[in-house]
Amino acid sequence: MIADTINRKNVEKLLSDLIKIPSPFFREDEVMEYVLKWFKDKDLPAEIHNFHEKKVTNFDGKNIVGSLKGDDEGPKVLLNGHLDTVEICEGWTKEPLGAEIEGDKMYGVGSLDMKSGCVAIMLAFEAFSKKIDNFNGEVLYTLVSDEEGPFGLGTDNLILDGYTDDVDVAIVPEPSSGFAGEKFPCLCLGARGGWKYKVNVKGKSAHGANPEKGINAISEASKILLEIENSDLQTHEKLGSGAICVIDVDGGGAPLSVPDKSSFSVFRHVTIGEDKSYIRKEFEEAVKKADIKGSATLEFRDAPHKNCDGFLPYVVSESNPYTQSFKKSVLDVTESKAQIAYFSSVGDFNYLGSRLKVPTFVFGPKGENYHSADEYVELNTVVKTAEVIYDYLVSILVD
Numbered sequence: 001m002i003a004d005t006i007n008r009k010n011v012e013k014l015l016s017d018l019i020k021i022p023s024p025f026f027r028e029d030e031v032m033e034y035v036l037k038w039f040k041d042k043d044l045p046a047e048i049h050n051f052h053e054k055k056v057t058n059f060d061g062k063n064i065v066g067s068l069k070g071d072d073e074g075p076k077v078l079l080n081g082h083l084d085t086v087e088i089c090e091g092w093t094k095e096p097l098g099a100e101i102e103g104d105k106m107y108g109v110g111s112l113d114m115k116s117g118c119v120a121i122m123l124a125f126e127a128f129s130k131k132i133d134n135f136n137g138e139v140l141y142t143l144v145s146d147e148e149g150p151f152g153l154g155t156d157n158l159i160l161d162g163y164t165d166d167v168d169v170a171i172v173p174e175p176s177s178g179f180a181g182e183k184f185p186c187l188c189l190g191a192r193g194g195w196k197y198k199v200n201v202k203g204k205s206a207h208g209a210n211p212e213k214g215i216n217a218i219s220e221a222s223k224i225l226l227e228i229e230n231s232d233l234q235t236h237e238k239l240g241s242g243a244i245c246v247i248d249v250d251g252g253g254a255p256l257s258v259p260d261k262s263s264f265s266v267f268r269h270v271t272i273g274e275d276k277s278y279i280r281k282e283f284e285e286a287v288k289k290a291d292i293k294g295s296a297t298l299e300f301r302d303a304p305h306k307n308c309d310g311f312l313p314y315v316v317s318e319s320n321p322y323t324q325s326f327k328k329s330v331l332d333v334t335e336s337k338a339q340i341a342y343f344s345s346v347g348d349f350n351y352l353g354s355r356l357k358v359p360t361f362v363f364g365p366k367g368e369n370y371h372s373a374d375e376y377v378e379l380n381t382v383v384k385t386a387e388v389i390y391d392y393l394v395s396i397l398v399d
Contacts, residue, residue: 006390018035026149079125089371092373187330193312203216313354
């Protein structure tokens with residue numbers, strides 16, 4: 001029986017401890033030290049993976065990684081989660097770092113996204129190590145930093161440094177039910193991708209009393225912005241269509257002068273069939289339709305390297321044998337069929353699904369208010385998530 005490891009009491013204790021440690025992205029050292037000690041105290045394999053991103057952020061980061069290797073060849077299973085959170089926002093009626101419990105709900109920043117998923121990984125890994133003596137393949141866990149930050153540097157550097165080489169299947173216990181707005185259990189078999197870009201517009205300065213002598217860059221940018229928002233979006237049968245969101249606007253000149261410079265930024269969620277070249281063509285078509293008098297250029301954000309300047313979309317087939325096995329584990333543990341869904345935004349799972357090109361399952365607890373006030377997770381679904389992960393490991397690694 002695994003109940004001595006995966007149970008409500010252990011979930012409450014471990015998750016409460018993690019929530020009480022502040023760990024906004026780029027400031028995760030304390031939570032990493034706690035997790036490393038937790039594994040070491042239980043005599044489980046664990047080490048720190050240090051990395052340094054020099055080009056853009058100058059960030060010295062840490063991940064906690066460990067693996068169990070079986071007796072013979074078999075699948076290499078990756079369990080990936082992030083220990084960082086967003087910053088604490090306004091509007092909380094609970095203590096954001098208090099881990100308060102009301103009924104089946106535990107409140108706190110990161111409780112849902114995704115310290116509860118990390119708890120599920122930790123307890124499932126512990127149970128597998130204790131209960132299973134002989135198996136084939138390998139179980140690799142990676143608990144990372146900076147998923148909530150601009151580039152997902154934790155998982156990105158694991159890929160760059162070869163930790164994820166030869167992975168066959170990945171499980172990311174992000175809150176799939178919360179993401180997709182579905183009942184638990186919910187299995188996300190893919191996600192949209194996305195890029196951030198900036199449009200820079202140049203006009204011509206003139207005195208504000210004679211605007212006709214100039215070219216107003218703000219007005220020109222507004223025309224382009226509206227045309228971009230009216231762009232035709234591709235649709236995918238699983239992921240649906242992409243989305244265009246203008247996230248900031250800048251511009252202005254000297255007092256009583258026609259502004260000669262303006263810019264705005266867009267986050268462009270994409271579906272399969274849309275990529276950077278597609279976005280560039282979309283921008284060029286919008287500029288053409290806007291019929292501006294000035295000039296406009298598109299600038300993708302500067303990134304540490306080309307593979308982390310954005311996120312490619314991905315989809316996992318329902319007929320894939322790994323998918324079939326995972327769905328069976330969900331049914332066996334929860335006595336309910338998994339609700340199949342697809343996540344509308346981006347995360348480390350995009351890197352795993354598109355860059356590693358392996359089946360990547362997003363399956364995690366239920367709750368509400370991720371990235372907002374009074375975030376909470378339903379504790380019983382954390383227990384079940386850990387049980388599903390354990391059952392899946394047994395089903396594909398043990399003869």
